[in-house]
Amino acid sequence: MPIEPADWSGGSLPDEFHDEFVFRGTLAADLTAGQKLYFPVVQECHGAADRWIDPAPGIKLLPKK
Numbered sequence: 001m002p003i004e005p006a007d008w009s010g011g012s013l014p015d016e017f018h019d020e021f022v023f024r025g026t027l028a029a030d031l032t033a034g035q036k037l038y039f040p041v042v043q044e045c046h047g048a049a050d051r052w053i054d055p056a057p058g059i060k061l062l063p064k065k
Helices: none
Strands: 036-038 041-045 048-052 058-060
Touching: none
Parallel strands: none
Antiparallel strands: 036 058, 041 048
16 A cells, blocks of 8 residues: 655754654554565655655564564
8 A cells, every 4th residue: 555645844953953753553464474675765855855665664563463
């Protein structure tokens, strides 16, 4: 299932500062332990773009406890 894009709307964040952005979601119950899920990210700012897509950030699913 594709993930819908999210836009930052919290105003300007000057270069000398950083922030943390939280991703929250629900995973389908039929996913297999050991499977990897990737989340391609494109960060656009003032006409420039950083593409975190190869490799994309990801998670490895662990067995349910």
